[in-house]
Amino acid sequence: MTRMRTRVTERGQVSIPSEVRRRLQIEAETIVEWVVEGNTARMIPLPRDPVAALRGAGKPGAVARLLADRRRDRRRDAR
Numbered sequence: 001m002t003r004m005r006t007r008v009t010e011r012g013q014v015s016i017p018s019e020v021r022r023r024l025q026i027e028a029e030t031i032v033e034w035v036v037e038g039n040t041a042r043m044i045p046l047p048r049d050p051v052a053a054l055r056g057a058g059k060p061g062a063v064a065r066l067l068a069d070r071r072r073d074r075r076r077d078a079r
Contacts, residue, residue, distance in 0.1 A: 004017045016026060026032070026045045035042045 002019070002023075004020065006014050006017065008014050020026070024045050030048075031046045033044045033046055035044060
């Protein structure tokens with residue numbers, strides 16, 4: 001776990017430390033999502049291409065199983 005501190009400006013702005021930007025690939029124009037849970041806030045950088053970011057994240061063969069399930073459902077519903 002990495003811990004760093006930054007200060008909030010009078011306008012409510014916060015600078016993201018360069019190490020964090022590099023590690024999370026945060027660049028200019030990156031959109032971030034804020035999640036507030038109780039007294040904790042999490043900042044999640046959203047990828048420019050969410051499909052590419054998820055590529056390879058699933059279990060091997062998941063798409064093939066999903067398509068097979070859908071074919072089976074269509075055959076069952078056609079009866």
